[in-house]
Amino acid sequence: MRTQVGIVGAGPAGLTLARLLELAGIETVVLEDRTREYVEHRIRAGVLEQGTVELLREAGVAGRLDREGIVHGGIHLQFEGERHHVPLAELTGGRAIVIYGQTEVVKDLIAARLESGLPLLFETPVESVDAEAGVIRHAGGEIECDVIAGCDGFHGVCRPSIPPGVLRTFERDYPFGWLGILAAVEPSIDELVYAHHPRGFALLSLRSPELSRYYVQCDPADDAADWPDDRVWAELRERTALDGWSLEEGPVLEKGVTGMRSFVAEPMQYGRLYLAGDAAHIVPPTGAKGLNLAVADARTLAEALVDRYAGDGRALDGYSDACLRRVWRAEHFSYWMTSMLHRNGDDPFEQRLQLSQLRYVTVSEAAATSLAENYVGLTTMG
Ligand code: FAD
Numbered sequence: 496m497r498t499q500v501g502i503v504g505a506g507p508a509g510l511t512l513a514r515l516l517e518l519a520g521i522e523t524v525v526l527e528d529r530t531r532e533y534v535e536h537r538i539r540a541g542v543l544e545q546g547t548v549e550l551l552r553e554a555g556v557a558g559r560l561d562r563e564g565i566v567h568g569g570i571h572l573q574f575e576g577e578r579h580h581v582p583l584a585e586l587t588g589g590r591a592i593v594i595y596g597q598t599e600v601v602k603d604l605i606a607a608r609l610e611s612g613l614p615l616l617f618e619t620p621v622e623s624v625d626a627e628a629g630v631i632r633h634a635g636g637e638i639e640c641d642v643i644a645g646c647d648g649f650h651g652v653c654r655p656s657i658p659p660g661v662l663r664t665f666e667r668d669y670p671f672g673w674l675g676i677l678a679a680v681e682p683s684i685d686e687l688v689y690a691h692h693p694r695g696f697a698l699l700s701l702r703s704p705e706l707s708r709y710y711v712q713c714d715p716a717d718d719a720a721d722w723p724d725d726r727v728w729a730e731l732r733e734r735t736a737l738d739g740w741s742l743e744e745g746p747v748l749e750k751g752v753t754g755m756r757s758f759v760a761e762p763m764q765y766g767r768l769y770l771a772g773d774a775a776h777i778v779p780p781t782g783a784k785g786l787n788l789a790v791a792d793a794r795t796l797a798e799a800l801v802d803r804y805a806g807d808g809r810a811l812d813g814y815s816d817a818c819l820r821r822v823w824r825a826e827h828f829s830y831w832m833t834s835m836l837h838r839n840g841d842d843p844f845e846q847r848l849q850l851s852q853l854r855y856v857t858v859s860e861a862a863a864t865s866l867a868e869n870y871v872g873l874t875t876m877g
């Protein structure tokens with residue numbers, strides 16, 4: 496079997512790339528380890544930058560997103576028992592974020608691909624790739640490709656296929672985890688709340704007018720079983736408590752622990768292989784950048800491939816450099832938000848620094864604008 500671009504992984508990066516290349520008339524095959532059901536129900540991110548929304552619109556897959564996505568023009572930062580509004584749109588010339596689950600983005604992209612009748616092979620784990628020859632190997636055979644897009648996430652096979660000594664990696668682990676719940680209850684908030692609290696960070700988010708998505712900082716070694724529903728609600732109530740406001744509770748539909756890591760592999764390309772999304776970089780979730788970065792890589796790679804098939808390979812040669820500028824901005828922002836908001840042991844010095852920084856962001860328009868333009872992706876969409 497032969498194709499122009501072989502795409503490993505049907506997450507946001509792989510599916511977005513496949514759609515953009517379809518619209519440009521470039522042939523692709525997408526191979527995915529898991530079932531369609533699994534990929535469509537894996538609960539992860541929920542905040543889309545405006546640039547991500549615009550891209551999905553241009554790609555013709557935003558019909559439901561435009562109907563069901565919830566536009567937010569701000570977020571709240573809470574600390575020392577007070578909630579402060581950060582007016583993202585006002586501070587960034589009208590840019591906003593849209594609340595729409597990653598699960599929904601993935602469902603929309605899969606539906607579009609299947610409607611076009613193009614190859615998307617579920618339950619087809621790629622066993623290895625040959626980055627120099629451009630060959631993808633799976634249990635059912637081999638695919639020869641002009642280019643391989645490694646969109647197979649952090650634990651995929653593409654990045655490890657690059658010979659030793661080529662990649663330089665940068666990594667930081669955090670002693671924090673997030674226990675996340677999806678609850679069948681109307682969200683108690685109008686906009687997201689990022690809360691700093693002596694007991695640890697909490698985040699109030701949502702998925703729809705009927706679905707709340709809430710997180711509490713936990714030990715990264717914790718298991719969901721360590722967090723019965725009562726314990727989750729008690730921590731959420733305490734960490735987000737505010738005079739005159741209360742947190743509505745409801746049935747917990749899903750619960751899980753997410754670890755936190757910063758990771759970048761440079762360069763994001765070798766031979767015929769180009770890495771995109773989590774395959775090349777990971778951010779801690781504070782700041783909601785992971786999904787947006789994956790989509791932005793896909794856009795950069797798609798544009799470079801269009802040039803390449805038109806006879807100009809310069810953008811493809813510069814793919815990694817173009818992505819890494821945006822990646823490192825998001826790495827810094829996510830690290831900064833994470834460090835500012837999480838409880839890190841009992842160090843009172845660090846706690847004072849966190850509170851000082853939070854106060855600064857809420858009283859200084861310059862500091863608030865810096866947070867806002869990073870959050871909405873004004874600088875990171877590059
Ligand atoms: P992925 O979504 O990981 O997709 C990779 C795909 O490749 C998967 O479908 C996988 O099954 C497939 N694959 C892997 N190996 C193979 C193989 N050998 N052969 C074929 N297919 C393969 N970001 C936020 O902004 N906010 C959040 O709250 C948030 N929560 C998260 C929770 C979890 C548990 C995780 C893991 C990530 C979370 N993220 C969050 C990050 C965000 O979801 C990711 O950045 C985003 O999914 C990246 O998209 P991707 O397409 O690069 O990778």
Ligand code: DHB
Binds near residue numbers: 542
């Ligand atoms: C969500 C996740 C995030 O990491 C974040 O910063 C905001 C919202 C969410 O899942 O809704």
